[in-house]
Every structure is written in C-alpha cells, then in structure tokens.
Amino acid sequence: MGGGYCLRVPTEPLRCAGALIVDPEGRLFFQRRSPDRRLFPNCWDIVGGHLEPGETVEAALRREVTEETGWRVTEILGQVGEYRYVGDDGLTRIESDWLVRVDGDLAAPVLEAGKHTEYRWLGPDDIDLLDEHRHVNDGLIRQIAERAFAVLRSTPS
Numbered sequence: 001m002g003g004g005y006c007l008r009v010p011t012e013p014l015r016c017a018g019a020l021i022v023d024p025e026g027r028l029f030f031q032r033r034s035p036d037r038r039l040f041p042n043c044w045d046i047v048g049g050h051l052e053p054g055e056t057v058e059a060a061l062r063r064e065v066t067e068e069t070g071w072r073v074t075e076i077l078g079q080v081g082e083y084r085y086v087g088d089d090g091l092t093r094i095e096s097d098w099l100v101r102v103d104g105d106l107a108a109p110v111l112e113a114g115k116h117t118e119y120r121w122l123g124p125d126d127i128d129l130l131d132e133h134r135h136v137n138d139g140l141i142r143q144i145a146e147r148a149f150a151v152l153r154s155t156p157s
Contacts, residue, residue: 013084017060018048018097019073020080020148023106027121028148030130030141031068031109034117039087042133044120045141046097057096070110071102077155080148085140097144099151124149 021029028046035042047068051060062073077099084094109119122129122145130142 013092013094015051015057016048016093016095017051017057017064018046018080018095018144019061019065019100020046020097020144021065021069021071021100021102022077022148022152023121025121025123026152027123028145029069029109029119030122030145031111031116031119034115037115038089040134043141044130044132046144048095048097050093057098061098061100065100065102068109068112068116069102069104071104071106073100074103075101077101078151080144080151083140083144097148099148099155 023029030044030046033040033043033045047065049060049064049068051057052063055063058076061076065071065073080097080099082094082096084092086092106121111117111119120126120129127142127145127149130145131139134141
C-alpha cells in the first residue's frame with residue numbers, strides 16, 4: 001500500500017475524424033506530418049484529428065479541415081470507413097473517415113505550422129508514395145486511400 005501512484009488510462013477509445021479531400025480532377029489531398037510528431041512522424045496522412053468533448057464527427061471534420069488547410073468543407077460525399085488502431089502511445093483510437101469537397105484555393109493550403117511540412121494531391125496511380133517512412137506492416141493510410149478512390153468511383157458526381 002504505500003505512496004504509489006496510478007496512471008489514469010482511458011477505457012474508452014479516442015474518437016477521431018478523418019477527411020479525404022477530393023479536388024475537381026478526382027485527386028485526394030495528403031499532407032506530410034512533421035518529423036518531430038509522436039505518431040507517424042514524417043509520414044503522409046489525411047486531414048483529421050481527435051473529436052473534442054461533445055463534438056460530432058461532422059463538426060470535427062469541418063473544424064479539422066479549416067485548422068489544417070484553411071479551406072471550408074462544402075459537401076460530405078460519404079463515409080470511407082471506420083478503423084480501430086492502437087497508436088505508438090498505446091491508446092486505442094476509432095477513426096471515422098469521410099470523403100469531402102472543400103471551398104478555397106486548392107493550390108495554396110495553409111498547413112498547420114509545426115504539424116505538417118508539405119502536401120500533395122494524389123491520383124489512384126500515385127498512392128505508392130503513401131508507403132514512404134511507414135513501417136512495413138502499417139498499410140493503413142494506403143488502405144484508406146484505396147477505399148476512398150473506390151468510394152469516389154461509385155459516387156455520382
């Protein structure tokens with residue numbers, strides 16, 4: 001019994017929302033996480049993040065897109081998928097990813113300083129790039145991209 005301490009581990013998984021932003025040519029937006037990020041450093045990723053307390057997935061999508069790119073979500077086209085994973089920090093996350101269209105200058109996103117270093121618009125033939133700096137077994141971002149392109153093909157424009 002003594003002066004031990006206990007770490008509070010959340011029992012509920014963290015909820016995340018991810019936005020696969022599509023441009024008029026049918027390409028998807030990816031940004032590179034900065035090298036000093038704890039999760040997935042220097043890796044390509046989609047826009048998104050954790051839901052704030054009481055926030056809906058849709059509200060989180062809209063907030064994250066504006067925070068990370070300066071753009072505004074104009075249309076949510078459909079769900080790409082929901083994924084459960086454990087981050088390097090040991091916390092379980094449930095991520096809900098959505099295909100969205102945005103308003104703003106697509107050639108000039110305002111990346112979040114300190115969090116992202118560059119961006120690319122990728123078509124279905126460009127997604128090998130997403131494997132860069134990823135662990136050999138971590139194909140999640142590529143799977144999400146492949147599923148997003150499949151959803152996009154089946155969505156009437």
